Ligand SMILES: N=C(N)NCCCC[C@H](N)C(=O)O
């Protein structure tokens with residue numbers, strides 16, 4: 001299967017449309033893509049390609065620095081600076097763990113700044129949280145990285161917002177389906193994802209992948225993986241990657257075939273996360289994917305995870321439960337709980 005056989009969604013018409021009616025065609029295409037693959041390419045998002053290239057090139061420059069330079073912003077929990085217990089900061093090759101095995105990548109994790117209401121003892125919408133308190137650790141070098149990434153994150157938040165709005169329309173949540181109206185239905189309109197991401201607890205990972213040395217087959221017990229198979233945690237991932245082919249692989253619905261999701265210049269690779277699967281009661285799946293980089297160069301990617309608010313309670317939407325014809329797949333919990341559970345198993 002060629003990489004470009006994953007669907008391509010062009011968001012420009014949706015962004016420029018004046019009515020929901022005009023936005024329906026894009027929404028239909030998104031519904032199809034999320035139902036069939038859980039993955040698609042996104043074009044027409046409005047972020048200039050020159051900006052995307054700069055983001056990749058700054059990441060590449062950072063990873064090329066000597067280790068002691070990179071360790072200046074070592075993750076708090078791994079002996080980084082005082083004043084935080086966060087999962088934020090630089091992690092060396094093999095520090096990240098997926099499915100109990102070390103991943104052959106290095107990375108910096110940035111999160112939305114913690115909202116403690118300006119007080120030590122919590123009080124903000126996030127309360128206190130040992131794992132994620134603390135500030136982002138920004139590299140001193142390359143010098144422009146911080147400023148460029150701040151601007152880029154603001155642009156990505158706009159794209160994420162447009163995308164989850166489109167997803168709400170894609171699920172046709174405004175259409176009354178049955179006469180069994182309860183109070184719960186009041187919140188099931190097409191803006192339900194927009195409301196629950198208003199203070200999106202986003203994550204941005206800046207990742208560097210050295211070439212793997214192990215010749216073992218990807219499925220062998222002891223195979224080295226750049227990033228083991230996993231699903232993403234929240235709503236939608238906007239992945240920017242350098243042009244390296246054959247590295248990111250997506251599991252087909254058949255549960256056996258791995259498809260290459262090679263980059264298309266200027267486009268994001270988008271996939272949905274666990275909270276979107278839960279909301280849709282499995283109508284849309286958070287599809288498994290993995291990275292195996294055996295190419296010659298040093299690969300760089302920068303996924304941005306546009307997630308629900310930390311305290312958002314996510315449970316299957318009634319309309320999706322009905323449509324799926326299945327029992328609710330989850331009783332409901334906050335996105336924050338899901339995230340913390342994941343982070344716990346993520347580090348060596
Ligand atoms: N914030 C997100 N989604 N990060 C995805 C990281 C995936 C790998 C991680 N070690 C894991 O096992 O999940």
Ligand SMILES: O=C(O)CCC(=O)C(=O)O
Pocket residue numbers: 205207227232239241247248289290291301302303
């Ligand atoms: O680098 C990639 O292509 C994907 C990385 C990824 O799946 C993740 O960080 O969640």
Ligand SMILES: [Fe+2]
Pocket residue numbers: 230231232289
């Ligand atoms: Fe992922």
